[in-house]
Amino acid sequence: MTSTYQAPLRDMRFVIDEWLDAAAWWRDVPAWADLDAQTAQQVLEEAARFVQARIAPLNASGDSEGCRFENGEVTMPAGFRESYAEYVEAGWPTLALDAESGGQGLPQLLDVALQEMLAGANHAWLMSPGLTHGATACLAAHGCARTKREWLPKVASGEWLTTMCLTEPQAGSDLALLRTRAVPDSGNEIYRIDGTKLFITGGTHDLTDNIVHLVLARLPDAPAGTKGLSLFVVPAWLESDGVRNRNGVHCEGIEKKMGLKASPTCTLRFEHAQGWLVGEKHRGLACLFVMMNAARLQVAMQGVGHAHSAWQRASSYAQERVQMRAASAPQYVDHDPQRPAPIAFHPAMRRILMELRAIVEGERAIGYWIAHWLDIAAHHADPAARHEAQRLASLLTPVAKAFFTANGFAAASNALQVFGGYGYIHEYGIEQTLRDSRVSMLYEGTNEIQAIDLLIRKVLADEGAALNVLLDHVRAEARLCAAEAGGVRLEALAVDVERVTQRIAQRHAKDTEAAVRVADDYLALIGWLLLAFAWARTWRLASSAPRVATGDVFYTQKCETARFFFDYPLAAFAHRLALVEAGCVAPLPHHVVETI
Structure with a gap:
């Protein structure tokens, strides 16, 4: 048995149009004066069609096939490269990017809805383009002239993908222990990067012709601790006089993981790699937080996507699975007491399904509420209103990231219970949701x-x-x-x-x-x-x-x-x-x- 992902468009419209009444505020933003509820609905419907037709069908096959590592290169599962090219061609990476960065300039609220769909349909596929928006914001705000001229446009459009290289073997969440070094190269703007990074999502793959790494490293005069970290942009490939040459970035292997098997988690070795400073020296974390804050709300919506997918699968199965006698079913069900009834009528199963629904739909409203506050923080005419909106979004983001992802994993586990023994079988899909959802509680802090x-x-x-x-x-x-x-x-x-x-x-x-x-x-x-x-x-x-x-x-x-x-x-x-x-x-x- 398999269950086809269906985007929750009706509930998305309810939250955006009625719970938030977002369009009423959009009219006060000059760039969004012509954006109404109907246009937003069309955007979501088109996104749902693409996700359901091109991304969701690759979820199970990508999990079974996984990524292949050979001679320092990673080959993605069948269909991933083609579907990603279609994703870029359709302009989805640029949905909420500002026009100055080559984006469509639509609200973060709509992009959050898109991210929820992608996570619910195929979390592993989403991992590759997941950092595009945050990386673009980081490079646009802090990149040097060359970065903005040569690499930013390709990152913003999705033509090239990015990574965030923080973790090292001896340093997990404690970034003060990072050892990767950056040394100025003969007084010019180039730095030479040496060190090893691990757990790098999408560190190497064949989805794009280049990958732009954002790397935390220490300069020779760096003070100890996190205050001594600088951020560098390190492209995997460099072009000079029309000739492409590999930079000193080498993939030493990919992890064999519990879930997200269609997303390569790489160990990268930087060997005298050329890099360019992002922002000020020793202020790398301040630059990176622009990227990480955007990523944390996206991770929160991964929890919602997993919970929705789990609820959808469990609800469909519970209505099809006929097992118990009608004596256990509610009195209002018109059913022959001599025949078994669907397990959806059993009080224990109804309780699980109702809890899943309550969690999913409540979290969707809060997640979209946070995105709406981010839009207000970026576009409100009143500086005081922008400040208050940003303060509230900053308070709520860690709550959403942790609470939603914990509930996403719990929802997948509870949904698996509805399937009984069949839930433990690969072909029913819910065990993949359980495996894939667990990592969201670990990364991005x-x-x-x-x-x-x-x-x-x-x-x-x-x-x-x-x-x-x-x-x-x-x-x-x-x-x-x-x-x-x-x-x-x-x-x-x-x-x-x-x-x-x-x-x-x-x-x-x-x-x-x-x-x-x-x-x-x-x-x-x-x-x-x-x-x-x-x-x-x-x-x-x-x-x-x-x-x-x-x-x-x-x-x-x-x-x-x-x-x-x-x-x-x-x-x-x-x-x-x-x-x-x-x-x-x-x-x-x-x-x-x-x-x-």
Whole structure:
């Protein structure tokens, strides 16, 4: 059995047109004055057609075939090179890039929807072009004249792909331990790069004729730690007088991985490779954060894409799989009690499917909300509004990255349970979703690092100022919602978050380990608050008289899912709250680090 990916266009339109009412704001942006809901819908429909026809069919075959490494070169699975060429020709890499960089200049909101589709249809395929937008922004902001003249246009268009080369064998998340060196070459603008990088996504492949590597390295006069890192652009191939020559970049192998087998994860050796400085010396991380922040929201949407794909597969299977007797089915099902019924009617399976739906649709709303804030931060006429939007997006991004990807993996595991033993079999596809989804919790900063970033750098560091902006939005929604439609509950959640944050701050002043102890649970707490916010607004909109009058079952199902969310999944908020409170008091034992 296989399940064909279907983009959730109806729900995407609901979030963009009704939940956000994005087009009303687009009219105030001169560049988007002619962009309306109908045009946005056409863009999404065209994206869905391409993804469903050309990308989704390569998911299972790419997983089975994998990437082939031979003599320092990587061959991608059948169909990948051709479909990527079509992707570039259709202009999809340039969707949200600004016109100055050769892009179409459309909102980030639409690009986030595209990224969700690609992740849900074929995560491994998405990995290759996944850094294009962030790399373009980084090079446009900080690249030298030659970079902007020779390499940026090809990167922006997707003609050439990029990598982000950070990790080294001795240095994972601790970039202070990086050893790759960069030495000026005879006083000109060229630097010579030497060192080894690993876990480099798309380090070598045959999708494009060149790959532009963004490499963190140390100059001879660099201070110790992360403040001594500089960023360099290092093309795999260089052209001089019409002749192409390989730069000193060599692939030493690709990893044999748990998932994403159609995405080459490479070890790269830089041997006297020519590179050009990006930004200022010893300020490489500041330049790279432009790229990483864009990548983290995309990774968050990978979690949504996996959860949607898992829910779609499980729901389809549960409606087809006939096994249990009708006595176990709900009373309202018109069914012969002597015949088995689809397992979708079983309460245990209904519970799983409803939880999957509540997670997927709630996270979609929040993910698109963050993208909308990024659009406001980039285009609002008022500098103060831009600043507040950027601060809110910065607060929410680590939450989305960690919370969504953890739920994406959990969703795949729960969806596999619906299949029973068949879920463990390759041909049903859900085991691939489970394998492929796990890595999103690890890269672009592990989820534990995201939690520390949220609590220590984003909440405690500014004494809760950005968090208060979020809580203001939550409370404003609570006031709009009817008490029976989540309003009272939402207000109570905001009070709990404010109270426990103050308690963490007080404890942190006396016990600096306390904030790190509770960071993971605190991030999840904020994640559940955001889902409650999403479903309260959804419930309010879906239950309004004009929408109810349409008789559209879509709105009825929205209300049912919202009610379910507040009755069942939201219980996780209290669980995380209890863990945060316990962590504020109880230190962790030290015996776990002793040698056994």
